[in-house]
Structure formats: structure tokens, C-alpha cells
Amino acid sequence: MNKSLKQTQTTLWKCGKCGGELQRGSVKASYLGNDFVVEELKCLNCGLVLIDEELALGKMFEVEQSLEDK
Numbered sequence: 001m002n003k004s005l006k007q008t009q010t011t012l013w014k015c016g017k018c019g020g021e022l023q024r025g026s027v028k029a030s031y032l033g034n035d036f037v038v039e040e041l042k043c044l045n046c047g048l049v050l051i052d053e054e055l056a057l058g059k060m061f062e063v064e065q066s067l068e069d070k
Helices: 053-057 059-068
Strands: 022-031 034-043
Touching (some): 022 059, 053 059
């Protein structure tokens, strides 16, 4: 996990949309027609998901590369 997004007991992440608390949990993601389940921070109020750098530059990048290769 990206250390910059590490959530501790003293630091709570807040949603940029509604201000609600973010909690890490299983999230179904869909990107360019490919579905996968990941552990990400999700707002308990509105459901907005924080996509961290590791996912954006990892799994999502792999999906883009596989589509470009086709």
C-alpha cells in the first residue's frame, strides 16, 4: 500500500465531496470494460472512492496496456 495513503488511528481521511469519513474496504472497480475488486478508501456517506496512486499506475495502467496491445 502507498505509505502516503496509510490511515492511522489518529488520522481520519475525509471525503472531498461530502466531508464524510473514508473507510478502507472492498470495492468493485470497472475500467475500460474490465472489472476487478480492490481494497480502497470509500466514503461511508456518499460512496465516493479514493483511487490511490498504486492502483492508478498499477492495475489501471496494465488494463490500458493490454487494450493497446490488441
